[in-house]
Amino acid sequence: QVQLVESGGGLVQAGDSLRLSCVASGLIFSRNAMGWFRQAPGKEREFVAAISWSGRVTYYGDSMKGRFTISRDNAKNTVYIQMNSLKPEDTAIYYCASARQITDTYYDTRQYNYWGQGTQVTVSS
Secondary structure (H helix, E strand, C coil): CCEEEEECCEEEECCCCEEEEEEEECCCHHHCEEEEEEECCCCCCEEEEEECCCCCCEEECHHHCCCEEEEEECCCCEEEEEECCCCHHHCEEEEEEEECCCCCCCCCHHHCCEECCCEEEEEEC
């Protein structure tokens, strides 16, 4: 059974940083691409970042470029998202997800076959 478990969310102030983690089990982590998405109340799920199985290829949503960094440690079955210069509009539930490969539709939720339960990030102004 595949499980993705996110952690690291919380309440922070604008300008602060957070690092989210997602630990995977039940799959060959090193052969899966990984992604982060987020969903704010009343909004659709939004692409945050994605990383190839090797870690060599990364993608970011437009509003995250330059502030967020995705990384992975295949030895620990863990993917991270480092979030700097947080803004109130970054407030959302953040989800990690796995995909068999990264394609040119890396931003599409339908590419991802397993999802975590999410971790809440709240940024106060």
